[in-house]
Amino acid sequence: MTELQAEQGAPALDVPHTEAKPRRNRDALIALAVFVVLALLPMVFSSKLLLDFVIRCAAYGLFATSLNLLVGYTGLTSFGHGMFFGLGAYGFGLMMQKTGVPIPVAFVATLAITFVVALVIGAICVRLKEIYFAFVTLAFQMLIHSTILSWVSLTGGDQGLRGGIPRPAFFGIDLSNHVHLYITSCALLVVGLLLMRQIAQSPFGYTLRMIRDNASRASFVGIDVWRAKLTIFVLAALFASTGGVIMALFVSGAYPEFAYWTISGEGIFINMLGGVTTFLGPMVGTVLLLILNDTVTRWTDYHGIVLGIVILFFAIGLRKGLMDFVVEWYARRRKGSGQ
Amino acid sequence: MDLDALTGCLASSACLVTQTTSGFIIGMLLFLVAVGLTLIFGVLKVVNFSHGAFYMFGAYFAMTAYQYTGSFALAMLCGAAGTALLGLIFERVFMSRVYGSDVLMQLLVCYAFVLIFDDVVRMIWGQEFKSMGMPAAFQVAPLFIAGGVVPPYYLLLIGVALVAAVILGLGLARTRIGKVIRAAAHNPGMVSALGINTGLIYGGVFALGGMLAGLAGALAAPVRSLTPGMGFSVLIESFIVTVIGGMGSILGALIGAILIGMIRSFGSLGFPLFTEGLMYLFMVIVLVSRPTGLFGKEVA
Numbered sequence: 001m002t003e004l005q006a007e008q009g010a011p012a013l014d015v016p017h018t019e020a021k022p023r024r025n026r027d028a029l030i031a032l033a034v035f036v037v038l039a040l041l042p043m044v045f046s047s048k049l050l051l052d053f054v055i056r057c058a059a060y061g062l063f064a065t066s067l068n069l070l071v072g073y074t075g076l077t078s079f080g081h082g083m084f085f086g087l088g089a090y091g092f093g094l095m096m097q098k099t100g101v102p103i104p105v106a107f108v109a110t111l112a113i114t115f116v117v118a119l120v121i122g123a124i125c126v127r128l129k130e131i132y133f134a135f136v137t138l139a140f141q142m143l144i145h146s147t148i149l150s151w152v153s154l155t156g157g158d159q160g161l162r163g164g165i166p167r168p169a170f171f172g173i174d175l176s177n178h179v180h181l182y183i184t185s186c187a188l189l190v191v192g193l194l195l196m197r198q199i200a201q202s203p204f205g206y207t208l209r210m211i212r213d214n215a216s217r218a219s220f221v222g223i224d225v226w227r228a229k230l231t232i233f234v235l236a237a238l239f240a241s242t243g244g245v246i247m248a249l250f251v252s253g254a255y256p257e258f259a260y261w262t263i264s265g266e267g268i269f270i271n272m273l274g275g276v277t278t279f280l281g282p283m284v285g286t287v288l289l290l291i292l293n294d295t296v297t298r299w300t301d302y303h304g305i306v307l308g309i310v311i312l313f314f315a316i317g318l319r320k321g322l323m324d325f326v327v328e329w330y331a332r333r334r335k336g337s338g339q
Numbered sequence: 340m341d342l343d344a345l346t347g348c349l350a351s352s353a354c355l356v357t358q359t360t361s362g363f364i365i366g367m368l369l370f371l372v373a374v375g376l377t378l379i380f381g382v383l384k385v386v387n388f389s390h391g392a393f394y395m396f397g398a399y400f401a402m403t404a405y406q407y408t409g410s411f412a413l414a415m416l417c418g419a420a421g422t423a424l425l426g427l428i429f430e431r432v433f434m435s436r437v438y439g440s441d442v443l444m445q446l447l448v449c450y451a452f453v454l455i456f457d458d459v460v461r462m463i464w465g466q467e468f469k470s471m472g473m474p475a476a477f478q479v480a481p482l483f484i485a486g487g488v489v490p491p492y493y494l495l496l497i498g499v500a501l502v503a504a505v506i507l508g509l510g511l512a513r514t515r516i517g518k519v520i521r522a523a524a525h526n527p528g529m530v531s532a533l534g535i536n537t538g539l540i541y542g543g544v545f546a547l548g549g550m551l552a553g554l555a556g557a558l559a560a561p562v563r564s565l566t567p568g569m570g571f572s573v574l575i576e577s578f579i580v581t582v583i584g585g586m587g588s589i590l591g592a593l594i595g596a597i598l599i600g601m602i603r604s605f606g607s608l609g610f611p612l613f614t615e616g617l618m619y620l621f622m623v624i625v626l627v628s629r630p631t632g633l634f635g636k637e638v639a
Contacts, residue, residue, distance in 0.1 A: 077442075132631065304458035308452065308455035
């Protein structure tokens with residue numbers, strides 16, 4: 001395993017670096033192919049429901065995958081990651097409603113705001129360990145939620161940002177057009193995933209795994225653990241915020257629920273469902289949860305019971321996420337047939 | 340923000356008494372829930388995310404028992420005993436299967452039961468708000484203390500919670516069972532090697548925690564409205580209490596609960612929309628200055 005080599009070998013940081021190059025090209029090709037397939041989808045299926053589904057997958061998928069950079073790769077269990085999802089939705093929505101700047105400017109400005117907020121909150125949070133980190137992030141999340149609820153003149157309080165978000169066309173892209181919105185969401189998703197994949201496979205990504213596995217060892221070899229944790233906290237926040245922007249564009253508004261802690265809970269849940277040790281686990285979890293939510297709510301009023309039983313199946317039955325289970329099962333099988 | 344209301348209240352003894360009492364009853368109910376949470380964490384090292392459901396069940400059990408028997412004492416007993424049994428079953432059948440696996444998996448099992456329990460309550464008692472009503476024995480004229488109005492039931496509630504706190508504190512510190520529980524929290528392997536059934540202790544502690552939460556729910560039933568999902572805000576608040584006090588500390592839970600009760604009570608005057616925000620702000624301040632809470636010890 002490269003992770004172990006990176007920890008034990010002297011030229012630790014070179015190991016993944018030499019491997020990363022061909023992989024980077026391969027990842028980019030896969031990403032391009034996925035984007036082309038997704039972009040062609042509206043020509044084959046004209047169902048609006050399907051496009052909506054993919055847009056929601058893009059919003060939640062970016063959010064969940066970015067959360068996994070913290071949970072799975074760094075061992076930071078954030079219960080408050082949803083605050084950046086909400087921040088993205090509200091930041092972007094407010095910018096569009098109040099200032100009338102072009103969409104790309106509002107997007108970049110939202111990321112800039114997220115960057116500053118994540119830097120401040122992260123600097124405070126990443127000092128704390130395990131359960132205390134989880135709780136202090138939860139507290140910040142609820143602080144932001146309470147602020148949204150109480151700052152009625154700016155945010156509309158519990159009514160949320162209503163009246164629609166203006167979506168003027170830019171570079172020939174008209175986001176009030178459903179197909180344009182769909183393709184833009186897919187592009188953001190694919191680019192976001194590709195960037196996160198690069199982060200995960202970079203020497204920095206391996207540093208994060210080392211911190212997760214043994215933080216004191218990492219600091220002995222000269223890694224500034226606090227700084228590395230803060231860096232990934234801020235990076236993950238930016239991707240979560242992008243998910244929030246997609247959500248705001250999709251529903252043409254922003255609601256306090258986007259910043260409520262349940263969003264973070266769902267993110268954790270998605271990760272556990274899909275698996276945290278494989279990069280695409282959270283994406284699989286997102287698709288699973290959204291399908292589950294959609295079908296079960298249509299089917300019964302008591303969807304909590306059904307969802308709960310499914311969760312129990314994963315937690316007690318598999319004891320890991322679906323992708324983790326499949327990957328392990330596949331590895332075992334291959335090993336078995338090789339002998 | 341309405342600082343005039345807050346300063347006005349602080350200057351008037353009547354308002355001061357009323358708000359302090361209301362802060363105390365919020366705090367005492369929170370303490371009963373939070374102390375169970377902190378105990379379960381201290382001994383089993385499990386963050387019981389489904390703890391709010393026990394509070395909810397306590398309230399519903401008490402309401403149902405009161406409707407059938409008309410006895411307030413029986414209602415309290417049913418609330419507490421029913422949730423104790425539920426806690427025992429929940430721990431033995433489900434939680435015990437995920438010990439030793441990922442902490443997130445334990446959290447997930449609890450989360451699953453939050454969803455399931457809420458729907459079960461919805462199925463049995465319906466979606467709408469219910470109320471138990473104040474028992475006849477307490478429908479008497481309120482007491483006036485320094486001009487402030489204090490319903491007698493509030494005093495009972497505060498009294499019961501304080502008695503529970505003392506019994507629990509002394510029981511853990513002095514009795515043999517208390518010592519075994521503390522030993523199991525410290526070193527379960529050693530306790531097990533001495534021939535003590537740790538599974539039984541784990542189940543017992545979970546049942547005790549569930550019972551305390553159920554008692555809180557039962558005590559709250561006459562003064563709060565009952566609805567599926569009512570455990571949730573209580574859960575979050577009792578998390579804040581345990582974290583502020585320090586996970587695993589009973590004294591910390593008591594102090595944290597009273598602090599949060601007061602913040603809620605007085606905060607609702609000065610910052611009506613931001614009362615919850617104040618609690619979280621307080622939690623952030625405590626955690627930043629003392630990462631393991633006011634009375635928490637650094638766990639290696």
